[in-house]
Amino acid sequence: MTHAPQHPIQVVAHRGASEDAPEHTLAAYKKAIEDGADALECDVRLTADGHLVCVHDRRVNRTSNGRGAVSALELADLAALDFGSWKTREAWRGRDEEPDWVHRPEDAADTSVLTLERLLELVADAGRRVELAIETKHPTRWAGQVEERLLLLLKRFGLDAPASAAESQVRVMSFSARSLHRVRAAAPTLPTVYLVQFLSPRLRDGRLPAGVGIAGPSIRIVRNHPAYVERLKRAGHRVHVWTVNEPEDVDLCVDLGIDAIITNRPRAVLQRLGR
């Protein structure tokens, strides 16, 4: 069954096609592009030697065979780790038959730590327009360095100064208004997304931090407070929702006129939307 929208909805692969392949690896992003995702979501953190890498957690313990905080490790330390095998173990749990994703030695290049630079190269070589939604993690710890490095890297790829927000291939997301403010101050035409996990009284009327055009509420907020989406839209904001994996939540997003669905299952969501 499909639930086709009246207006285009962007499908964004959250950490890549992260249900099928290990999150934040080249394997997951290649799969998302193959699956037809319109955009890729990634979290970025700074290593001890100043490289931006795509890792969600503060530590590498959950998604690699190593231990420690990303901020305390150098890129060479991270490059020695395996970011793929954990997913195979997870996929095998409770199954008798081989799961879809099995990490093999020949996958090592696609399941080592992913730098943002390598992800930008992948997007540049995708052969079609693929957008990128980059989330700054831990922006307070580094006092502006995450945003500074990010903008330098985007500049190298010619992505830091789009003619307008609507034309931009990249957007920057954060739970931190301060991080988005830094991005806007240095790159005023780059679109920014304010992520909302808790609907505080301050946010309920649909206002966002100054200059931010896009709201990023969780699906839980959207389910519990559909009127919030209406207020955001009335205020002229676009709405990108995370993390939407269930068909009934996709249908709800369609009915509410959401602009982008961020999902671990891009293929299934595209099918639900009739694409």
Ligand code: G3P
């Ligand atoms: O896309 C926004 C979403 O990724 C925010 O939550 O914890 O998955 O980074 P998290």
Ligand code: CA
């Ligand atoms: Ca994220």
